[in-house]
Amino acid sequence: MKKPQQSFALWAFIITLLWLISWICIDKFIDSENRGTFGDKFGAVNALFSGLALAGIIYSLSMQKQELALQRQELTATRNEFRQQNFENVFFNLLKNQQDITNSNIAVIEELEHIAKTRKFSAKGREFFHFSRRELRRIQSALDREKFERYDYEYYATLPAIGYSSAEEAEEADGHLWPDASREFTVSYYRISKDQWNTYRRLEPVQKGILCYQIFHQKYHYIVAHYFRNILHILNFLEVNEIQERSSTVDIVDAKRAVEKYAQYSQYIHSQMSGPELMLLYYYCLDNADMMRLVKKYNLLNSLMKRQLINVGHVIEGIFTASSENERT
DSSP states (O other), rough: OHHHHHHHHHHHHHHHHHHHHHHHHHHHHTTTHHHHHHHHHHHHHHHHHHHHHHHHHHHHHHHHHHHHHHHHHHHHHHHHHHHHHHHHHHHHHHHHHHHHHHHTOOEEEEEEETTTEEEEEEEEHHHHHHHHHHHHHHHHHHHOOOSOOOOOHHHHHHHHGGGGGHHHHHHHHHHTTTHHHHHHHHHHHHHOHHHHHHHHHSSSSHHHHHHHHHHHHHSHHHHHHHHHHHHOOOHHHHHHHHHHHHHHHOOOHHHHHHHHHHHHHHHHHTTTOHHHHHHHHHHHHHHHHHHHHHHHHTTTTTTTOGGGOOOOOGGTTTTOOOHHHTOOO
């Protein structure tokens, strides 16, 4: 390939040579008397070439403008692709982190084995959420009891001394003994105060559900607080990116596509959550307005059924889909 300087020198030489040849031809073949008239004839030709040169310049500027527009489009597309890749990398890393948090859960749960003996067991990973519904029902049952009492181990341990050969025999002989002991133990285990017990009796059903969750949360905050904070962080991340994408377009169709796209991303969160996790998320939403707003927006609880709650009286409008309200009750 020739260098630009070489090409310029070649064309300069050709033009100069043509100019010299034309000069010699005019001197040789045109009389001196007619040279002025002959030269005037080329005035129109000069004007034509000047006009063509101007047209060429305008055409070149137009082509440059089109090329710049294409470059801007390609640059915008490249930036959008990079932004999308960066978003997906962060989003799926957050999802992976959420799974790591879920799988690393280890909770120690204590319950009565019989009226005078307790047992402890570990609930790991998603198993913790499986037991969470049962624990919430334990709390609800304790708060629903007509009498407020804490568990008295010494009392139940001495029952054999008042006519029973063992605590197990006392338990079988008195049908109320076991449920009473179980509820009293729950009051002690979850440190339910008498003020909470009294307050519960004055609350509406949904507020009762919130109080049950608050007591559960207080006991296992080291698991559920971290777990739900991370979900809230993921949902906030989705919303911020959705707002940025919608604000960068003036096309209504593109804005609608952005909403649908991030709604699809939110379903990745939903697909990785088990039924008990969704149930516990519902109760967390009742006690957290920010989470409730985002869960409604991204419809994370669309597969939760009323019967999965600890009490159908805890249902609020706007969370359950029509199918879950009418068909899954």
